[in-house]
Every structure is written in C-alpha cells, then in structure tokens.
Amino acid sequence: MFAGDLAPNAALKVTLVLCDKDFRPTPSLRLITYGVTMPYVIGTACVDVMHKACVLQCPVDCIYEGARSLYINPDECVDCGACRLECDAGAIYYETDLPDDQLPHLADNAAFFSEILPGRDAPIGSPGGATALGRLGVDTPLVSALAPRNP
Ligand code: SF4
Numbered sequence: 113m114f115a116g117d118l119a120p121n122a123a124l125k126v127t128l129v130l131c132d133k134d135f136r137p138t139p140s141l142r143l144i145t146y147g148v149t150m151p152y153v154i155g156t157a158c159v160d161v162m163h164k165a166c167v168l169q170c171p172v173d174c175i176y177e178g179a180r181s182l183y184i185n186p187d188e189c190v191d192c193g194a195c196r197l198e199c200d201a202g203a204i205y206y207e208t209d210l211p212d213d214q215l216p217h218l219a220d221n222a223a224f225f226s227e228i229l230p231g232r233d234a235p236i237g238s239p240g241g242a243t244a245l246g247r248l249g250v251d252t253p254l255v256s257a258l259a260p261r262n263p
C-alpha cells in the first residue's frame with residue numbers, strides 16, 4: 113500500500129514515521145536510570161562553541177542560549193531530531209545514546225529550566241520560545257565549572 117492510498121490522517125502518520133526513522137539514531141536499549149527524561153540533550157561539545165546552527169533548524173524554537181552553552185527545553189521539544197543532524201560538533205544526543213561522560217548533561221539540560229539559576233529569582237520554566245528571551249547569559253553550575261575551551 114502507498115501513502116496516497118490512505119485517508120489523509122493515515123498518510124500523515126506514515127510520513128511522520130518515515131521522518132522519525134531518518135532523524136533518530138539507531139534505537140538503544142540503554143536503561144535510563146535518572147529521574148529526568150529529556151528527548152535530545154546538548155552536551156559538552158557545545159560549550160564555548162555555540163554557533164547556533166541547531167537553533168535555525170528547531171521548528172518550535174526550544175533551544176535556549178545560556179552564557180557558554182545552549183540548552184534544550186524538555187517540555188517544549190517535539191523530539192524531531194533536526195538539531196542533532198545539524199550539529200557538526202556532535203554535541204547533541206538522543207537521551208538513550210549519551211556516552212557515560214555526557215550523562216550528567218541529561219539532568220543538567222532539564223535543570224537549566226527547572227532550577228533557579230545564579231542571578232535569577234525564578235526558574236526559566238517553559239516560556240514558549242527562545243528567540244523572545246534572547247541570550248540569557250547564565251549557565252548551570254555544571255557548565256559554568258567546565259574549563260574554558262581553547263580557541
Ligand atoms: S549546533 Fe551544536 S555546537 Fe552549535 S550551538 Fe547547536 S548544539 Fe552547540
């Protein structure tokens with residue numbers, strides 16, 4: 113059966129499944145034992161790079177700019193994977209594919225939105241779009257503590 117033979121809604125589902133298969137890395141059976149779920153996670157390779165190529169690809173504007181790194185809002189991300197394909201630094205991972213040394217960024221990406229960051233009086237939460245907020249100029253303690261990347 114071809115997508116064109118299906119009712120409109122069914123055809124849409126087929127298209128989305130095919131897109132998902134293209135964007136998603138090979139599924140992993142790794143068990144996530146953290147209490148936080150993230151779809152895609154930005155790791156260390158973004159720190160002090162931040163060229164924002166991923167931001168341009170995000171259909172829902174949910175990649176927020178800190179001071180030294182970008183962060184994906186887990187509540188706003190629609191799990192499309194477009195950002196990961198665009199990141200030539202290899203900084204973006206699907207949550208189940210994080211290497212061990214990047215696992216702390218899973219909870220840390222979420223904490224950027226749920227915790228009160230230094231110099232702020234409330235969590236960022238889910239503002240519904242990063243562009244309107246612009247550069248927030250603050251990072252999580254984990255990212256702030258990382259050594260500066262050599263130019
Ligand atoms: S494309 Fe990758 S390195 Fe560039 S800003 Fe986005 S996450 Fe960071």
Ligand code: SF4
Nearest residue numbers: 170189190192193195
């Ligand atoms: S997976 Fe899609 S929606 Fe989520 S941050 Fe990346 S581009 Fe945006």
